[in-house]
Amino acid sequence: MPIGFEDGSIDEFAMAIPDGAKVAIPADYAGVSMAATRALIRRRVKNLHLVGVPTSGLQAELLIGAGCVKTFESSALTLGEYGPAPRFTKAVREGTIQLVDATCPAIHAGLQASQKGIPFMPLRGILGSDVLKNHPGWKVIQNPFANNKDPIVAIPAIQPDIALFHAPLADREGNVWIGRKRELVNMSHAAKTAFVTVDAISETSLFETEEKAAGVLPALYVGKICVAPNGSWPLPFWNGAEVDDAHMRRYMEMAKSDTGFQNYLDQFVMQESVPA
């Protein structure tokens, strides 16, 4: 058995994510490990390079606010209907994080290139945008197969150190069920390894039926698993919880000021007084 996860706590899990790591994180709709996010803040991780696949939300907002992030690479940071992300907005205004602003398909394409072990992936669109002008890695090349002028953008491979996300189930062999959230597979294939929190452990193999197997990320790609029931809280989870609306509103209220945000961290992260 490749992975020992039965007795590992979420804090031990987070200790294995080193300072300076390049960590791929999914958008809110694909399963965000907020449990691991809080543990990362508790362990005072530094200089993370976050890759939001293709966007991020509260997860990046908290890590940025807590001073854990050096570089934020993504297509957006959004808290949706709750409004502008206060800590992110402040960090951008004050220039305390390095931004690598992309566009959604370019994040997917960069990961795809890494999955395939190739240096870049060409992508349509993007030409003439200020996103292209400001991106440190993208290059415009001529389509080598065209007779006429045909510029196309080359997106270099993005290889994260770790893909970090929350999923419903893992089995005892370390296989993870991701349903139809194929971006989690892409992230994990592209990254050196995947760290996954799960709601529960399946006592039977996830390969037992083809229906289940179709949505499995094989243990080959998985480095660490930790059981964290409701681990996406307060964010919604595609296989379970709705967003904790009252908590999100409370966050928005508290994170308006530096002191309020510190109080939020003390109350909900450092002490992990998480309501069931």
Added chain:
Amino acid sequence: MTDIADDKKALICLIANLLRDCNHVAVGAASPIPGAAALLAKAAWGTPRFVNILGSVANNFFTGGGGELFDCAAQGRIDAFFLGGGQIDGQANINLMGRGDYPSSNPRWPGTFGSAYLYFLIPKVILFREEHSRRTLVEKVDFISAPGLSDNSTYRKGGPFGLLTSKAFFRFDKDKKRFRLESIHPTSSLEDILDNTGFSFDYSKEAPLTAPPDPALLELLNQEVREKVAEVYPNFAEAIFPMTSSAAHAK
């Protein structure tokens, strides 16, 4: 309150008519008016046949992950899409990044999302921004998240079809590289629009009023489609279909 709800329903009906010739429309989970319009069009005419609500679990039929939308768009499998922006200018450039000098934007907005790609590849991109002011409709955007126009050597299958706001509907003329005022909503006037638009645009002094929603279409929205809208956009549905009217309909 009722007036605002009526205005929003009028926008929904207007957009629904624009989607009638589409097979597949994708809309964001945070775009209730375009989303409701797509659902209404599907209910009224059976087209668009496919309405995909991105970010939703039950109303998103993609099985290929977050990248499938973009692959679909690149292959021409999406006919219409909606983009907004904190700033939109007279050349249909859109800015979703922030005001001021990048990277120290102030305020910073969420970011470009997929706009820098989808704007090039989806034939009918409808710019939708309810706030119609000189703050949002500007002469020149501070940051081009996605350009409205490209030169001839650029591969471009899609682009701006029009711009819909709470005051008016503009069509974009690709040859003239300008917006043209198509119709004025009953709550506004040409003077009001000229006062509140930061870019210059073509118009006729006799620009028509936006036609009121077809009563049958409005009825369909209020009856059959409201349940579907409520399922996808619960907060929005609560605002435009107040409980009182629901009780009235129940009778």
